[in-house]
Amino acid sequence: MDVLWVWESQNLAQRTLEHLRMFGIALALSVVIGVLLGLYLYRRPKLAPIAFNVLNILETVPTLALLVLLLPLLGLGEKPTIAASVIYSILPIARNTYTGLTSVERSYIEVAEAIGLSEREILIKVRFPLALPLIAAGVRIAVVFTMGVVTLGGLIAAGGLGAPIQTGIHLYDRDIIVVTGLWVGLLALILDGVAALIERYLRGRYGRR
Amino acid sequence: MLFNRIDSIELRGVTKRYGDFVAVDHVDLEVIGGELLILIGPSGSGKTTLLRTINRLVEPDEGEVFINGRNVREFDVVKLRRSIGYVIQQIGLFPHMTVKENIALLMRLEGWDEEEMEKRVEELLDLVALPREFAERYPHHLSGGQQQRVGLARALALNPPLLLMDEPFGALDPILRRQLQEEFARIKAALGRTIVFVTHDIEEAFKLGDRIAIMRDGKLIQVGYPDELVLNPADEFVAKLVNADKKFKHLDTLKARDIMIDVEPYLVEAESVEAVLEWMRENDREFAVLTKNGALVGTVTLSSLLKAGTLEEAIDEPLRLSPDDSLASALSEMKAKGEFMALVVEGERPVGVLLASEVLLRLV
Secondary structure (H helix, E strand, O other), X not given: OOHHHHHHHOOHHHHHHHHHHHHXXXXXHHHHHHXXXXXXXXXXXXXXXXXXXXXXXXXXXXXXHHHHHHHHHHOOOHHHHHHHHHHHHHHHHHHHHHHHHHOOOHHHHHHXXXXXXXXXXXXXHHHHHHHHHHXXXXXXXXXXXXXXXXXXXXXXXXXXXXXXXXXXXXXXXXHHHHHHHHHHHHHHHHHHHXXXXXXXXXXXXXXXX | OOOOOOOEEEEEEEEEEEOOEEEEEEEEEEEEOOOEEEEEOOOOOOHHHHHHHHOOOOOOOEEEEEEOOEEHHHOOHHHHHHOEEXXXXXXXXXXXXXXXXXXXXXXXXXXXXXXXXXXXXXXXXXXXXXXXXXXXXXXXXXXXXXXXXXXXXXXXXXXXXXXXXXXXXXXXOHHHHHHHHHHHHHHHHHHOOEEEEEEOOHHHHHHHOOEXXXXXXXXXXXXXXXXXXXXXXXXXXXXXXXXXXXXXXXXXXXXXXXXXXXXXXXXXXXXXXXHHHHHHHHHOOOEEEEEEOOEEEEEEEHHHHHHOOOHHHHOEOOOEEOOOOEHHHHHHHHHHHOOOEEEEEEOOEEEEEEEOOHHHHHHO
């Protein structure tokens, strides 16, 4: 198997950058939207069951179907790919944010109230920091989801590492498929590893003991 | 601060119900500015609920609470609570903040500048007898007693004229509880503020309280100075409570072994300051009895260890008693030497610790 040939002919360095760019944008959007949604639902807990049901249903739509459904709205390429990643990743992040904020030990909240923190100050100074480990766990799940969806984006001309896999399938070239596939897998492992380290740090810093 | 000093706190007809259960039943009580008032009673007597009506953690169903003549309902609840220090048994230090961040939390929210905060935190650590280097530690690195000291420092951060304390020493082991009570009794005068203090320990009540309010089943049974309660108890319940330990009446027949507490949990064999500190951390103690081959060497406290360079410097020579010493003579000796604790030894082997309460000392 000629790894070097695949790497150069398929322009994998360039493809990797494209891939990580999409991944980065998608994950950043997911974190922002997911955390904000989690916060919003914490303030409006009556909406939480409905919101999580809707997100759960979205979660069950197959990725390919979702990409196709987004085509008429967003066209081909990066946009529908990023949108699909975000749609999948909101659930774990929003759910963990919500759970993290609502499951802070009652005694901490009571003390915070008793010494004179306002609702808002309790949220910022106590609830949110103590929810961080759980939020990080949600983000870690989103990392894996996003990696998968971005790779599938190759099917709808989004570029990235999905593109050479597509090429490999069309040309019936086993080398291209295997080399690119392994590379995507390795990248996913590394990113998940980084996310795990961040999660572990936050658990040590803000976790319960 | 909503008020700089407390002239009086008045509770008028305060009643709180939870469903059919009446937690507090038409209580009228006045706290005099500057005093330490004890609220005491069995669990479920409503003492904590009553305490919490003062800073509006509990809103009464009937009746009113006045501070310096103003109804607490007129105050903004956040401002009210910041003007009142609050210490509880569970301590509730925030695990994600260092000791310093915990103590300085309210100062930060009040917009103090860094330098002021730094200075105030050091002052407070000194006051509660914690080394300044503890400022950067996280609560889970501290023993229960140290955490409670930080809890007290946090409550005093903004210098509130009123302090509410809900069984602050309740979760500590008996010797540590006495140590902290001693310390607290010492700084009480320096604090110079009004304190309402909940406990179910009558010895603690007598040791720390200026006046004592006795509650049962949500009702206030009697309020008064300790001697009034002892001499003129309102009913059988009060009489029993203030004489909680009937043993006190028969001092002559009692021996040291009858009321000493077991020394076993405090015994440690160690050769260095570090080893003893390690043991204290693991066992959550601030006091230890050092032995060598089972024989008594001396006693050490956490604060003496932290100050001392070598183990020898940290060791105190405790007052030694024999198990068969009569309690009366043991107590007079302790009183004469000004010790609140003595070690009971059989030959060289420590077997128990004797703690003298104020009540006992007074009765001798």
